[in-house]
Amino acid sequence: MGNPKRIYDPRYWILIFSLIVITELLGFVTSSLFPTSKFIKYTTFIILIGALPFLIATIKGLRKGDKELRQSKLKLKNIFDTLDVAIWSHDLRSGTLLITPGIEKLYGYSYIDFYQDLDLWKKVIYPDDVHLLDDREKKLARGETVTSEYRIVRPDGEVRWIQDRGFPTLDSNGNFVDFNSVLFDITDRKESEDRYRSLVEMSPDIIAVVSQDKIDYINEAGWKLVGASNPEELIGQSPLKFVPAEIVEAFKIKEAKHGEKRTRLEFQVKQLNGETIDVEMASAPIFYEGRFAVQVVGRDITERKITEKTIQNMAYHDSLTGLPNRNNFRDHLNKVLNRQQENKLLAVLFLDLDRFKIINDTKGHTVGDLILQMVAYRLEMAIQNEGFVSRQGGDEFIILLEDVDKERATLIAQRILYEFSKPLEVNHQEFFVTPSIGISLYPTDGRDEESLIKNADAAMYQAKERGKNNFRFYSSKF
Template sequence: MKSALQNVSDGVLVLNQDNCIVWLNKSAVRILGVIEAEVTGKNLVDLFPGFGGGDFITSLAKCYADHTIFQFEDYYSMLDANIEFIAFPGAALRMCLFRDVTQRYRVRDATPDGWRNSSKSEVQADMYRAVVDSIGDPVLIAELDPMDRARHRILYVNNAFERRTGYPHEEAIDASPEIVFGERTDLHALARIAIAVYGGRVASEEMEFYRKDRSSYWAAISVAKVFDREDGSFVYVAIHHDLDERKAQEIAAARREEFVRSVIESLPAEVVMIDSKSNIVAVNRSASRSGWHFDESIPRSYLEIATHILGAKGAERIASGIRDVLARKIDRFSVDVNAAREDRARWLHVDVVPNVLASEETGVVISHTDVTERVLGAQRLSWVADHDALTGLPNRHLLIRELRDAISNCGPENLLGLIFLDLDGFRRVNDTLGHEAGDELLTEVAMRLSFSSHRNELIARLGGDEFVILVPDASPNLINGIASNIIDAISEPYTSISSQISLSIAQGVAITSDKTFPAADLLRQADTAMYRAKEQGRNKVVFFDEEMATQLATRLELESALKVAITSDQLTQVYQPIVEIDSGKVVAFEALLRWNHITRGPIRPYEVIALAEDAGIMQSLGKWVLRRAARQVREWLNQGVRVPVSVNVSVNQLVGSFLEEVSSTVEEFAIEPALLHLEVTESAVMADPKLSISTLQELSDMGFSIMMDDFGTGQSTLAALKGLPVDAVKLDQSFVSGLDASEGPDAQIVDAVVRLTTALGLHAIAEGVETGFQASSLSASGCRYAQGYHFLYPSSAEQALAYMRQKGIGVWKPASK
């Protein structure tokens, strides 16, 4: 190709992507008067300094970017000549032609036959072919006689045209350029091209063309007139730049947009599109039905309609979110808005996001989804979480929140009062009439408390028979008046249940003006005062004072010390034997907790239990006791002694993960479940009979022996024992102590209990046996097992081991129930 271009009379340049000269022919060297070696590698601007001003390079770059032919003609002072410059786009290299047209040479008979019949025309033809064949885009050169459409025919096509359209050279030459037209060819675009070309301008359009197999393709066509003939016809060149990939993306994008719009249109949510000025530009059907009107001729403000539909407050909240999304401060804004109407509740979830469908990145899409059921459901759940299921009063969780808020708003001029109430005699109702009657009674009490309140007091139920009243703007006189009304209301007989019942109430009061006072401490003060009121008798009201503050501080210190004692192993266990009365042999031990405080000395066991329950660490304490007993069983096994150890289990331990805890404990110390007996009280079982019985049954199935402790002091009956998975009952010490009396019912009671437990297949164990007479009486009644000071005081593990070796070890057999 270079040899052909060397003989062309026009200057030929080959440029790279940076417009630097890669090669130039002899004519270019001659016209410009330069040395080839010196200009190769230089920029086109350096080769034509000042040519065409700034428009030349700017226009050339634009044509390259648009993949169109570049034509430029201007006077060039350096050569004192008019220079015509033509550039053809290319992927890697670009071909440029320039010539001196001061004395413009016009071809009068430029036909393919003419090119072939003239030596100069033949060289010119070779030049054109070399140029167009070097271009990667399809190129078509054709002649057109505006007066004779029959003379609209193709003169030449390059190889890219053949590859793109499927028409070989021999078939395309002399054919009409309309062979690449089809049913979707844009006639208006063709008309614009014709007008431009007739006027001597370069025309560019994006059009759909057709291959030989009639499949279509998209191309950006650039058309320019090459020269005119004297008969009025002219020759033009057309370049097709491939747009298939871009058009495919545009079509896919359009289809996606149409799909999204159709989805939005069918959504039940109310969708509104607004522009950057908050004017509505589109709405879907749901929005239109709900009052979001859109009229192209009358701009409507979203906020104006939102104020009407959502209310001023809701509209303003959304307006703030719209501003932030439009300013690109956030990608999304969401809020639930109360759009309640007169006839019904209505909640809308509003989402504001940028409008990705907009041609420009302005405006937002706002969706309004009806979430009334969800919000009302959440409100119901929230109400359930914050209120007592039985009475409907606020529960502990809500009380603590409200108490904290009230404390933060109190002060010397507006004291905050807290009344802690506890019913006297309520347990008797549960014991005698059952839980159903007790629930009915509590509901009636809650109603009476509500009617007794003065203004805006908050009344809450903590659980059981404990209630709390929160009194803002309090004074001693006001609280005394409330307390007096409560006593009168609670003391009235209750006739709504089967038996007429009268109750009394103990009330403890705590008052604060300190905005930083802990809510839990104020509640504890009122609780402490309430217990002092119970000590003073029925229907008493006691205000928390300094003496009680000292006692409370001591109790708090002990609670804190107990937590440390549990984690730092400051507690100990002692062991009291359970013996076979007739033989004196040891069949088991009961593990008993002891705490010797560093400064206060021994703390009584029942105080330790009360402290743990108040501090909420009963499960931690129970776990310590369980593990220590299991460890002692393992130590005795290692010494060749096999004897069970029983531990007391509280009501707090029977919930949660107690089963896993017990199971992992026996596994850790490698002992059999049968060597760990579990003692539960009647009150623990009856607090939640269904859950307790289920847990105890699983423990029994795992091989643990279950004993009911302090039997006879609660509400259960021997008949109820048939439904409990227990192996033994431990008769309370109060029955045993009465056996020393010369006359009394205790002996008959013990005798009856022993006989009936034996009939049920259970063991009876007497607690608190202190005399030989008591032991003999129990044996005569058929009671086989006992424990108490008469046999051995609670002792260390070493003393217990010595006692066993002295008395011998009996065999504990599970109940035959």
């Protein structure tokens, strides 16, 4: 079956009518000019009949063009219906206004409502955002393209974010003659940004963005950390004002490259008042406003560092006297032995206090503790910077002397004995406490930590057996 719509196409009727008129006119003209020539009359008719297929093909082409145009318009309409986009076009000279139906999806009003009230788009703007229109109108009047982001209130009370990009046209006299605007719903993006911004601003951690050797952004936790009263005090400042140059280099702030590995460091930050705090920070390269930058995230670990130092001090120092403890001494001795050369000598002095147990039992632990503190002080005074003094526990102390021979060790032992020749005064009472000292030498009396301490201990017992308040060098003949 043929297409029944074809016979209703007005262009076909116009064609037939035109052919009849043209045929009659040609017939009249040829009859007047050539009344006796039948050939010319028939030739004119044949030419008209021959032109008919061409005219029909032309109309078919027009029909095909119309169909493709309708299909293109339909596709375009479907695209605009799918997207949260609306177009507003207003020819101010003719007053012609074009609004695409997509505006209904954005604003919740019929697009007819916008034709009836040209200011409706302004009336539904969220009150807190109305102030943006003044700056927008000034820029449009100068012929500048303007992108505005503002909130609107839909009829159901829902608040949506709109991005409005306006394109003004001015004539040669600078008059505003035409205006086009493309409107997008950006609510999802803005809400996502707001959630991220809220998380960043409310975070107890430091979050900052640095690019081109300048601080571009820093959250509240960050600017408060360095002692600023607002972020403006820091924006645009160099991070070198607060962070050592080697840290800036380690974070690769100067030449941030997208995709590089993250860096995590612990270092000290200088506050605006000149004081320093300990921080732990991690960095990662990002894009920020279209350029490479470094985002740093960190926290104040000053309290943690103090706690760690306290724990370490407790683990390696005697809580009563403040001297290095047994573990600290052994670690230190092993480090010295590992780097010790064969031609260098060491001396380990093992001390035990004579008569301390009697004082501690009769006068109490409080007096005993005070005496131990005073003993530690006198030992440090006797050794000064020539050795490593530690408390092993109870009334036992051990000292390491580096790069000394037997004669030098003898002099230092005698100096210790002299320090204890004077009484210790506690609570207005005088106590005489003397040490017995055993000495072992490296490498003759041992090459490892255990042998040196054990032999110094053995020599100390020999000193006690020989009358106390003296010293003895280790000898395998004991």
